Amino acid sequence: FEDELYYVCHDGRELHHIRTEKKEQSGYTQTFEVYGCADCSGCGYKAKCLYKYNAEKDAEKNKVMKINEQWEVLKEESHANIQSEKGILNRQIRSIQTEGHFGDIKENDGFRRFNYRTAEKVYKEFMLYAIGRNINKYHRFLHDEIKKFEGKTEEKTA
Known part of the structure; x- marks a missing residue:
């Protein structure tokens, strides 16, 4: 839900916006929106939801997820480009072209290592x-x- 900045998990619980994190790596800055559930006790999906969940040790753990909104926008745009008519045609052509060149380099020119x-x-x-x-x-x-x-x-x- 974009207006109120929260997500809903499989069990119907709300994950509200907690904070914004920035991560800088190799000169690029990534911005993550962190969402978390206030109380995951008694949730039937907890074992599937939490990474490496152990019922004895992690009983107090709650669901936390990080969303990179810029990445999601770029991913949707890329998916739309790939599924377009032009994208399908480019994939067909690209698969043929690349294999031919590498096959020619390896077999005809004998360049193997x-x-x-x-x-x-x-x-x-x-x-x-x-x-x-x-x-x-x-x-x-x-x-x-x-x-x-x-x-x-x-x-x-x-």
Whole structure:
């Protein structure tokens, strides 16, 4: 319920807004709204609701949940984009394109493992490989081994 800032749990109890928390990590700030139940005693869902609930030790524990509202908005927007007609088409195309390139790199070029182990060196090695691959592709394009894509053409079937 947005007007009164509270949620309702499975047992019908209200979780009211307690506080706002901020967490900073890697230069980004996350804002969490914390909601909690005043009394969860006698709740039938307590064992499912609370993380690592032990009836003997945690009898006095109450439900607390943190909501990052900005994250929820972005998640809904992303879900809407994925389920749109354009999103479905992009997913179909993306799944085909990516596999083809990695398969080509592995099978046709024989690139199966990196020579270096640190993340920085692996990144540099792969960038050099990608530059070489793009130069090779450009060379083939210049010598008309690769034609410019102009759309699918009609083919006659037998």
